[in-house]
Amino acid sequence: MEVLALNFDIRYTTPQLQYNHKHLMQPPKMEFHLHDRYEVYFFISGDVHFLIEKKVYPMAYADLLIINNRELHKSTFRSDAPYENIVIHFDPELVQPFDSVFHYGLLDCFTNRAPGEHNKIQLHPDQLEELLALHKRIDALQLLPSEESGLLLTAYFIEMLVLLNRAFRHNLAPLSSSAVPEKLASVLDYIDHHLDHDLTLETLEKQVFMNRYYLSRLFRQSTGSTIHSYILMKRISRAKKLLHDGHNVTDACQMAGFNDYSNFIRMFKRIVGIPPGQYRKQKWE
Template sequence: MKIWTKLMFHGGIALPITYLDQIDHYIQFLHVQRKSHSIDFHLHQGCEIYFLLQGDVKYFVEKTVYPLQFGDLIITNQHEIHKPSFSSDVVYERITIEFDPLIAAQYQTEDFNPLSCFYDRPIGTRNKLSLTSNDSAALLSLFMKYDALKNHPSLGNAVMKMGCFMEIMVHINRLFQEQKITDQGLDLHHKLSPVLDYIEMHLGEDLSLDQLEKQFFINKYYLIKLFKKYTGNTIHEYIIYKRISLAKKLLAEGSSVTEACMISGFNDYTSFLRMFKKKVGILPRDYQKNYLG
């Protein structure tokens, strides 16, 4: 049976809650082990939990770089640009859970909001949770339980997976509340930080390399090299994702597709549609329809 409810979430919009028997569509669990490889900036349609098992990894979220070790968690929502980068080619192993926030929001109570650690903080802050050995072991046990339920389904499997997922969410929120308010991240190069701040504040304006060169009196080729060194990607790709992130936010708030296109700095409507579909997976109008219901 499809459950419907009104949620005080993103402006209190009435939104549908998903079918429990389609849980694998709304909660995507991945346990991956492979050689280190290049990964581009990206955004998800929902939230992500990232748990590092092994690898020489630094994790970039918005304007912060987090050095990671076994047992560290990274949490992001659909508006936060992120990517891992690798300092060597050692084996890379991680667990991720990508999920639709609505499936967690239906379990909100008066004293607990499972989405608090994902949204009750400024964008691009407090993304890293450093765990004690006991907390890492407890969380890893829950991840392995979910993995087993996914790979060996039996009677009541969807209910069991949902219960395990919510136990993970409670655990992560508790860890988030207990940790000190610190980013625990590395500062970017002193010449990059003001550039990224400027990009954040001027997404609807000219952000060409020539304009950034004039604004910051920095050679554009040196800027390209510097950004690539510290993030592993191009500054052009970063700007595109920042604009896509802003467009998603505007669409979620009810702006028209044309307004989202222009305000976020995509001056060509056709290019905006193509780029949004490429990066998000669906067209802007479909994204808005799915979001607002």
């Protein structure tokens, strides 16, 4: 795929699917985040390390990552090199009719694995060629839209999911990734298992036997973000799952580690886009 020396942003959206092919001369700033939708991330160019849970992926041309709606992730840019990628976000419900008819398991590569494991899919040269052809067809939909474009986008994407699952099922060996530094991994493990506890820097310092200033510096050097933002997003993720599973807003607030109810409402709305009560109602409806 040719890399161009200009900014562009090709988007195509249906109610359940968003396709975004962009090239940026200046890479953006990113923090830890997660989505209600699933994500397919195809890397083209840039100087990027991609973090998913406790794994770090140094990205190279044609690397492909799959991310479900429970996996915290972010891009860390190592320099100001131009950045190009293709990202697809989709509702899992989009593929359910196909699964029910054909019994194939189009979401297997997103769900049949441990969180933060096997996110990278290795494509053989013929599979990569097939994927690039699908991307080219989707790009053309935006350039020459028609009344059939939404239907064709969905059809191309279903074809893409078949390709990804075929590659996933034939190669479950760990691919080129690295864990975060060992010292930091113990901190992340503690945070994951104690989200409903006090997680101030003072507390973490005592629990993991690491100076708080060194811990903050190590975290930023390794992830490009702050430990506070990581904890916040982990708690939001926990709250979303609790609400999805039927817990009320008060219980979700407490069980996710938010001691201040009004702060929980405010932060949830800022990050998710809607208040937690509305989020729960939507999921249950």
